[in-house]
Amino acid sequence: MKAMVLKAPGSALTLENMPDPTPGPGEAVAKVLACGAGLTIHHARAGRLPIKTPRILGHEITGEIVATGAGVKGLERGDGVTAYFYLTCGECRWCRVNRETLCENFGGYVGREIDGGYAEYIKLPASSFVKFPEGLDWRTHPAEAGVICDAIATPLKVTRKARLVPTDTVAVFGAGGGLGVHMLKVARWAHARKVIAVDVMASKFEACVKAGADATVDASDGRVAERLLELTGGKGIDVAIDFVCGAATLEPAIAALGKGGRLVTLGGHGGTFSVRAGEVLRKEIEILGSRYATREEVIESLEIVARGEVWPMVTEKVSLADAEALHQRLDKALITGRAALMVG
Numbered sequence: 001m002k003a004m005v006l007k008a009p010g011s012a013l014t015l016e017n018m019p020d021p022t023p024g025p026g027e028a029v030a031k032v033l034a035c036g037a038g039l040t041i042h043h044a045r046a047g048r049l050p051i052k053t054p055r056i057l058g059h060e061i062t063g064e065i066v067a068t069g070a071g072v073k074g075l076e077r078g079d080g081v082t083a084y085f086y087l088t089c090g091e092c093r094w095c096r097v098n099r100e101t102l103c104e105n106f107g108g109y110v111g112r113e114i115d116g117g118y119a120e121y122i123k124l125p126a127s128s129f130v131k132f133p134e135g136l137d138w139r140t141h142p143a144e145a146g147v148i149c150d151a152i153a154t155p156l157k158v159t160r161k162a163r164l165v166p167t168d169t170v171a172v173f174g175a176g177g178g179l180g181v182h183m184l185k186v187a188r189w190a191h192a193r194k195v196i197a198v199d200v201m202a203s204k205f206e207a208c209v210k211a212g213a214d215a216t217v218d219a220s221d222g223r224v225a226e227r228l229l230e231l232t233g234g235k236g237i238d239v240a241i242d243f244v245c246g247a248a249t250l251e252p253a254i255a256a257l258g259k260g261g262r263l264v265t266l267g268g269h270g271g272t273f274s275v276r277a278g279e280v281l282r283k284e285i286e287i288l289g290s291r292y293a294t295r296e297e298v299i300e301s302l303e304i305v306a307r308g309e310v311w312p313m314v315t316e317k318v319s320l321a322d323a324e325a326l327h328q329r330l331d332k333a334l335i336t337g338r339a340a341l342m343v344g
């Protein structure tokens with residue numbers, strides 16, 4: 001099969017011929033139709049996250065099962081599938097209480113610890129595949145169907161972490177990025193009263209508004225907290241969701257929170273930031289971390305899209321061979337929403 005391979009952290013992806021994978025016991029192989037390309041993958045490609053090479057990256061797949069190994073139940077040839085991309089044990093206390101992103105026996109990530117979807121075929125533990133529901137036309141829309149497992153599921157979990165209710169005003173920091181625009185969509189889907197997009201690239205605001213933002217704040221002038229307070233009549237926002245996660249966004253996010261405000265941070269590269277304990281106390285602020293999503297939230301996200309309530313925003317679709325050029329654009333933050341490789 002053809003695959004885009006990362007041969008060393010930080011090097012360019014190269015198109016290689018690799019052996020077709022065959023499933024062992026408990027495994028299945030899917031033909032890849034499309035695979036999303038986002039920042040999580042790019043951080044691994046760029047060597048900012050630990051990765052063993054050579055490796056085939058990519059986890060936001062739409063695939064069709066072509067072979068199953070011994071003992072596999074519930075998957076058959078022809079099934080349309082995506083992937084749950086955390087490799088979890090399913091048995092520890094965290095897995096048992098539906099918090100498997102905290103798995104005590106965490107095995108890493110599809111596309112980082114094991115080969116992923118930047119290839120014509122992908123082999124995974126059968127339990128890592130998630131079948132598409134009836135009503136989701138994955139053959140016609142493989143790119144959109146493939147990104148749901150992260151781009152919709154991760155924001156869905158954030159709405160729960162933040163206990164988002166329809167009276168809440170929400171600000172999304174890094175709103176123009178791949179997860180950011182989908183966070184705007186899911187916050188709108190969750191009936192937030194007001195959704196505010198914050199980004200340093202004003203060129204992305206048109207897409208933010210299209211995704212459901214009621215207002216936009218250009219963070220490049222360093223007056224984000226003041227602007228958010230103006231937009232809320234001085235009361236402050238109820239929920240701040242930060243995909244950038246350095247002091248430059250986390251500190252204004254906290255300053256802009258009103259009473260009872262919740263901050264959710266989920267950037268993979270979170271740095272340190274300062275917060276006054278007195279402010280946390282006075283306003284009863286909550287600071288929350290949120291990792292990916294549960295398998296159940298992936299299934300629910302697929303169903304939300306199948307019902308037509310949210311539709312993913314995939315703005316660039318390129319061939320497998322053009323993956324490296326796409327990652328160059330990801331590196332420069334030139335992609336609004338999600339991008340995807342069209343494989344099969």
Ligand SMILES: [Zn+2]
Nearest residue numbers: 089092095103
């Ligand atoms: Zn576990």
